[in-house]
Amino acid sequence: MEFSNLIQRRYSVRAYKPDPVEDNKLQGLLEAARLAPSAANRQALRFIVIHTEGREEELQRIYNRDWFVQPPLVICACGIPSENWVRKDGKNYNDVDVAIAMDHLILAATDAGLGTCWIADFDANAAREVLHLPDDVEPIAFTPLGYPAVQPGPKKRKDLSELVRYERW
Numbered sequence: 001m002e003f004s005n006l007i008q009r010r011y012s013v014r015a016y017k018p019d020p021v022e023d024n025k026l027q028g029l030l031e032a033a034r035l036a037p038s039a040a041n042r043q044a045l046r047f048i049v050i051h052t053e054g055r056e057e058e059l060q061r062i063y064n065r066d067w068f069v070q071p072p073l074v075i076c077a078c079g080i081p082s083e084n085w086v087r088k089d090g091k092n093y094n095d096v097d098v099a100i101a102m103d104h105l106i107l108a109a110t111d112a113g114l115g116t117c118w119i120a121d122f123d124a125n126a127a128r129e130v131l132h133l134p135d136d137v138e139p140i141a142f143t144p145l146g147y148p149a150v151q152p153g154p155k156k157r158k159d160l161s162e163l164v165r166y167e168r169w
Contacts, residue, residue, distance in 0.1 A: 001111055010107060011152040013115030016071035019147045025112045026073070029145075032108035033077075036101035039085035039093035045101055048076040048131055052144075061126040063119055063142060071115070071146020076131060077102040079138045098140040106143060115148035 001009075026049065033047060052059060056069040068074065079094040086092045106116045119142040127139040 006107060006111055008155075010110040011115075011155065012117040013144070013146075013148045013150075013152075014065075014067045014117060015149040016067065016115060016144060016146040017149045018070070018072065020072050021114060021145060021147075025114065026145075028112060029105050029108045029114075033101040033105040036097075036104040038097040038100065042083060042085050042097070044080040044083035044085075044094065045098045046078045046080070046137065047101075047105070048078065050074045050076065050131075058130050061123065062130055063122045067117075068119070068142075068144055070149075071144045073145040075105065075143050075145055076127065076139055077105075077141045077143075078133065079140050080136055081138060082136050094138065095140060102141050102143070109143075109145060113147070114145060116143040116145055118143055 030047060030049075034043075038044070050059065050073065052069045052072055052074055059069050059074060060066075062068075077098050079098040081092050081094040084092055084094045084097060102118070106118065109116045120140075122139070122142055124139055127133065127142075131139070133139060
């Protein structure tokens with residue numbers, strides 16, 4: 001698919017079919033995330049693939065929405081700040097690197113006909129407990145992953161003139 005069409009097709013899916021995600025598609029998405037750029041190529045991130053069946057109750061401790069556990073999979077994108085590149089002023093690029101990789105995964109999912117929804121408003125403590133995360137690993141974002149059950153509505157976005165400045169603020 002042409003890239004401009006792909007980014008127009010991506011949307012936040014909040015209704016999923018229970019149909020399984022083919023392993024070759026899942027591996028393709030994970031490969032897209034692996035190939036994402038990261039600061040100094042540290043790749044200080046990990047993805048946790050979680051099957052939802054039988055785990056709905058504990059997963060809803062992380063994010064309490066029924067549609068979160070509708071699809072067969074949920075993916076958690078984690079960062080490892082202690083392994084990441086840090087800019088001279090102290091800015092750790094952990095969140096940036098994980099976000100780039102997650103975006104690669106989400107766009108690859110759209111290209112494969114799958115739906116996702118970027119979730120940042122989750123209970124980090126519950127995520128740590130449910131996923132048995134080590135202390136040095138930080139959950140950054142989640143996405144359900146499955147086949148969309150509904151078609152998207154129109155996207156609401158600000159006009160480009162509100163978002164772009166040239167040369168100076």
